Amino acid sequence: MDELSFEPDDSLYRNRDSLSEEYTPAEIVGRDSELQKYHSALQPVINGESPDNIFLYGKTGVGKTAATNFLLKQLQEDTERFDIELTVIDVNCEGLSSSYQVAINLVNKLRSPENQLSKTGHPQYEVYEYLWEAIDELGGTVLIVLDEVDNIGEDDSILYQIPRARSNGNVTNARLGIIGISNDLAFRENLSPKVRSSLCDRNISFPPYDAGELEAVLQQRADVAFHDGALDDEVIPLCAAYGAQDAGDARKALDLLRGAGDFARAEEADVVTGDHVRRSREEIEREEVMDGIADLADHQQLTVYALATLEAEGNTPARSQLVYQRYETLCDSAVKDARTSRRVRDFLADLESLSITTSGRQNTGAEGGQYREHQLQHDLPTVLSAMSELIRRVGVHHSIEDAIEDSNQVIV
Ligand SMILES: Nc1ncnc2c1ncn2[C@@H]1O[C@H](COP(=O)(O)OP(=O)(O)OP(=O)(O)O)[C@@H](O)[C@H]1O
Incomplete structure (x- = not known):
């Protein structure tokens, strides 16, 4: 062994980082037909022709970004081999909620650090002019990748402007293509026909x-x-x-x-x-x-809180009526108007579908009626800690006093 070399000292992991999001796999597996379609959609680039506009869609985690990174890296290597000029500009649209913001982001990617555009205060046409200028300066083929493109919202003009920039005479020196990526399956359907026909020359669906x-x-x-x-x-x-x-x-x-x-x-x-x-x-x-739980609205969290206190008292599974009574007590303490018992039953159904609670139906026996009983699906400390902010505001119910570290607050 070379004295100065480092040896991993973990007996299980050789390279734990390769399981993280940042790692780029050497090969994409399990996506052969999608890669085939994607490859053929990119083929014009290597032929020196105008690129097709490509739209990739599929749910989260199905390999859209991984396939894009993999194929574009391959394409860049091959364009170098064949002496074709290619520039790829990659923008993740998360947090960019309009075409204006995306265009500024693109311009700034193409400009030097001392020449950056400020994020506001320019007329939209001017930002597009800067963009066309910068793209024409690059020349060759320019591929613009817009990941999470559905963030762009209603002002989606850039998805029309980029594909048409050459035919509209805005760009003369470069061939321009756009690759839009989205995990919002409704996004493509809701695009205006004008945008859809320019953006979606090639649609590639990535199934789960x-x-x-x-x-x-x-x-x-x-x-x-x-x-x-x-x-x-x-x-x-x-x-x-x-x-x-x-x-x-x-x-x-x-x-x-x-x-x-x-x-x-x-x-x-x-x-x-x-x-x-x-x-x-x-x-x-x-x-x-x-x-x-932390993302629930207050009245839904109060419903969970009510059920948690019943659980702490050993009173679960609890009937909807009992949950409602405890919920009303907590609303009083929170100085909030209680919703109707019908509404709270709806909350309980929602909570079950979110896997926060479980509910069962019981028969009342002789009368032939039925009622529902509810309990938490997860251990009490977990649920209470997810609601700590609400509990701080509403007060600690005496039943959970022992389970709360800082119970030095108003006791309900
Ligand atoms: N076929 C594959 N081969 C190897 N790794 C993959 C493959 N597909 C996905 N991965 C890995 O799974 C993770 C998620 O994939 P990716 O980011 O491509 O999903 P996505 O479809 O773009 O999802 P999102 O819409 O959430 O961005 C990444 O770490 C990626 O490297």
Whole structure:
């Protein structure tokens, strides 16, 4: 061994970073037909022809960005080989809610740091003129990639202006193409016909991954991430099966695998097992539910709070009526007008569909009626900590006094 070389000292991971979002895989697996279509849509570039405008759509985590990065890197290498001038400008439209903002962003990507445009205060036509100028200066073929393009909102004129810039005589020296990427499936449908016909020369749909495709994605990444023999045989099929259930999202499947590796590492296990995967999944679900509760509107959170106090008293599963009474008490304490009991029943149905609570139907027996009973789907401390901000405002109910660290507040 070279004295100065570094050796990984982790017995499980060889390269944990390769499971992260930033890592670019050497190859894209499980997307053969999509890559084929994408490749053929980009073919005009290497022929020195005007590029087609391409629109990629599919749900989150299905490989749209990964396939784009992979193919454009390949295209850049090949254009160099054939002496074709190509510039790729990549803009993620997250946080850019109009064509104006996207155009300024594009201009600034093409300008030197000392020559940047300020973000406001220019007439729109002027920003477009700067853009055409900068693109003409580049010459050759210019591909503009707009990821998460659905953020652009109603002012979508740029999606019309760029594809038409050459035929409108705004750009004469460069061939211009646009690649729009979106995970909002309704976005393309809602584009004005004018924009749709210019932007969508080629539509490429990325469907969710099935379990077999996810296995291929995970296996390829695991070969880089883990030492040989570090994973039990069931680990990858299990992550793939869960990933396929979770909307066929490769990002989630990779997170699950990394979580399992982290559980195994924390307990200094020799191998990652199916049990680690299951615990990783529970942890991820728990975080999702925490986020879900924290995002609820106040009256929905008050409904969860009511159920949590009943749970702390050992009174769950609890009938809707009982939940409602406790909810009214909490509303009083919060100095909020209580919603109707019917509305709270609707909240309880919503909470069940968000996997925050579970509800069951019971028969009343002789009268032949039915009623619903509810309980939390997750442990009480998790739920209470997701609602800590609301509890601070409303006050600590006496039933949860022991479960709250800082219960030095008004007791309801
Ligand atoms: N076929 C694949 N081969 C290897 N890795 C993949 C593949 N598909 C997706 N990934 C990985 O999964 C993660 C999510 O993929 P990607 O960012 O391409 O999804 P996306 O469809 O663009 O999603 P979003 O719409 O949320 O941006 C990335 O870490 C990516 O490297």
